[in-house]
Amino acid sequence: MTLPVPSRSLSALVALSACLLAACGDKADNAAPATPDAGATSAAMVIRLGHVAPLTGPQAHLGKDNENGARLAVDDLNAEHFMIGGVAAKFELLGEDDQADPRQATTVAQKLADSRVNAVIGHLNSGTTIPASRIYHDAGIVQVSPSATNPQYTRQGYKSAFRVFADDVQQGSVLGAFATGKLGVKRIAIIDDRTAYGQGLADEFEKAAKAAGATVVTREYTTDKATDFAAILTKVKSTSPDLLFYGGMDTQAGPMARQLKTLGVTVPMLFGDGACTVEFHKLAGDGAEGHYCSLPGVPLEKMAGGTAFRDRYKAKFNADIQLYAPYAYDAVRVVAEAMRKAGSTDAVKFLPELSAINYPGLTAEIAFDEKGDIRNAAVTLYQAKSGAWSPLETMGGQAAK
Amino acid sequence: MNGLSAKPGARAGMLLVGLALAVLPLLVGATIGNSWVRILDFALLYVMLALGLNIVVGFAGLLDLGYIAFYAVGAYLYAIISSPHLATAFPAVFAAAPGWPVWLILPLGALLAGSFGVLLGAPTLKLRGDYLAIVTLGFGEIIRIFLNNLNAPLNITNGPQGINNIAPAQVAGLSLGRPVELFGLQLPSVTLHYYFFLALTLLVIFVCVRLQDSRLGRAWVAIREDEVAARACGINTRNVKLLAFGLGATFGGVAGGLFAGFQGFVSPESFGLLESVMVLCMVVLGGMGHIPGVILGAVLLSLLPEVLRWGAAPLQQLLFGKVLIDPESLRLLLFGVALVLVMRFRPAGLWPSALRRRELDAHEAAPGDAA
């Protein structure tokens, strides 16, 4: 790992930009006092974490959710008087917006690299996480993505890149095994939304299902902005499949399930994490019943502090968890834990600790493999029953043993 | 160069501007940070794009809402040639990335984008203003959709996953991806890219100025002002229009190649309709058909959202003592307001050409419904 030499005249200006940034970080957070005095307090060690996700645009609701999860973790750490190397640590979160745009992602990444944050939580999308990871790596900053699922992200040879989420290969193969094993289906129709996430997951699912002997009767496509699926669902209907897999987000999956019912088709649907949300049931209405979805990790209810997390989130942000907030929470906690173990906030020192960590998170027992992916990622399958996802079984990972 | 140094003292002025441009990244990098150098790099790319679109929209008066497609074509060409993608997708044909030198890829990208420009121009010659707008918009979307889906049956673009690990440009044996030590001064990758982009931007500006003063440039303006009259004067309007599309597209192709090498990653989401709209805004806001105006528009619009990103929260803190509105929401809101206000008070753009301003004044002075 190479750490670039900071310019000599920089320190004063770093302090200045830190002031500006501190003000940014405190936005919309009525709890935190607005005292932009980074470096002035000598008693507490200030640890600044960057967080990047789209906060404007069509995915803004997910981006804000991630940021809220990370913010809750930071507030918890501060409330616990978390100690690093015998000194009380004060965590700060710098929330940034990349608009899900790769170009803005690199600009924001450079901004965080300039202000020498101690670690970055993010980004949300694979398309932004990958180009940004090059900048974080070059600047020697540890990056933990709570939600990017493209396998490429951790296969670039960057030691600084981690994720606390199952990638497409891990989740796709579990989904394939579930469809052909437990559900025992033979004829499968697949739809994806042509995003990096939806296409990646659908491809991996198709591979796994085909390997297990199932036939893919049709492969159809939509977009992540579509609302009308009648045409492709009619096509799907004409191929009479046993199962319809959709790779994409709840905002399409919900209306799709509803329209499937309207068309009078009774095929069960299977989704990945993107549709495994509370929102799905609202969007699908009475079309939700009986469909399946998967979510990496273990159900929140089964983890220590899981339900408490849900309640505290609701109380603090007056909103339900959208999707990845618990993973963003874990990402922050796991970084903090590595810092505590190393007794240092220096990436060179805490990176080995992070690689070797074994931390009981909200979503899973978190440990990383040599690439930086979550080791033995457990994936839980759920079925929609009377307006909620009820857990069926957890496959893979430690939970299976 | 007589087109550039017509006035006395212009040479000294240009020297000053040149010096300022040369020192700018060092100053910016040392004071407010490398992220601003990166923002400047993108601003230069946008200057190139805006100047290219200006040929189509500003000079020839053809409204183009799909210009970003040419940027995409250039970017993907660079990405496919300079990344391990081909070797992964077609191991039987390619043992490794072709890795051609940048001086070969960029002209190739320009050529390819130019051919796409002609391809777009050919069926649209008969169309008037807004019909042309929707067809070009459709063309832009068609290109993006193909890039997004050409991972099967042959994996050419790697689809939505994008192409990663693109090698940075090599200039004179020097990789722009790694920092360089020069006279005890550390030049980071973003600064190296700045100089590279600046050189090419200056070249693009030079070509634009020469084009404007050429026979072809006058033919474009003639078509813009009155196509029938232009044809009556013996201008081959078909060829001249096609040349506008083709030449405008080449700049987009070059800028795209630079973008791919700089980012190291390309994916279809960088080339959406909103980017086309953004570049069009730069051209119109700056002053259509007027090169300095277009440059100003491009620089302003690429810097403005970033300035708002940094400034929105502290400014509110200063004014109201607390942050009332999410900086992210405010950023785009103010951007939209800025577009409306500029057009309200300077409808010909911030810096229109003298000729255009005269026309407009004459128009406003005419009796009519000046509301």
Place this chain on the structure above:
Amino acid sequence: MDIFIQQIINGLVLGSIYALVALGYTMVYGILGLINFAHGEVVMIGALTALTAIGLLVPAGLPGPVVVLGGLLIAIPVCMAVGFAIERIAYRPLRNAPRLAPLITAIGVSIVLQQLAMMGWGRNYHTFPPLLPATPHQLFGAAITDLQMLIVVVAAVLMAALVWLVTRTRLGRAMRATAENPAVARLMGVDVDRVISFTFVLGSALAAVAGVMVAANYSIAHYAMGFMLGLKAFTAAVLGGIGNLGGAMLGGLLLGIIESLGAGYIGDLTGGFLGSNYQDVFAFFVLILVLVFRPSGLMGEKVAERA
């Protein structure tokens, strides 16, 4: 065969919505020659306003259709006010500006409305409560719901009313006169400013209806929903011949059917080489083809090279 009929019905429902939004584009374009990019955002505001109103009305315990009607009756005046304000504040000062200036303004207005909606209604998706019956009926072996039938009927009735208004009333004549030549219309005693304001207000009212229909049919509303819908509707208006009311309807319905058939049969047509991922390519390709042979759209009048 029933699959084919189903695809045609799918296309008709989708096309009715496109047509209704396209009318707003085409009316403004016919009179001002301006692409009102912000029209899609007015649709979005209509949907979200209605949704908020419905949320307040539901606890009153009224029957579903009455609640939806109540929401609609609140959304329409709100959208009318928004349309009026947009024209007054943003477009009117630019009447004599260069041709592209109002386009940039329209883009600016679109961004502003979207951001304001995001602040007001938040970033999350809103769901439309199931107030209208959505049980499918069988029609020639294809399924269609009451709501979908209602959408097609409402769209048809509104379009017919609009045509009547434009061709048979005094106000309609003033609109046509203004579209023909504003300066001459003014000389003939037409209050051009009022006619233009009225056009915006009327287009916005239609947008409100379209917004509620979209939200009800897809049970979803979101602050960024207007953009794509607006784009499709604009494409439909151009396909039919922008500035022409009949053209907007025809274009909307055609685009809906083209998209449906494209998604359903593109794979069979190309021997499996292309799939439904090229649905939009197919739609744009048809558009380009139409415009190559009929440069002013299907029903557009043949105009001189210079307008």
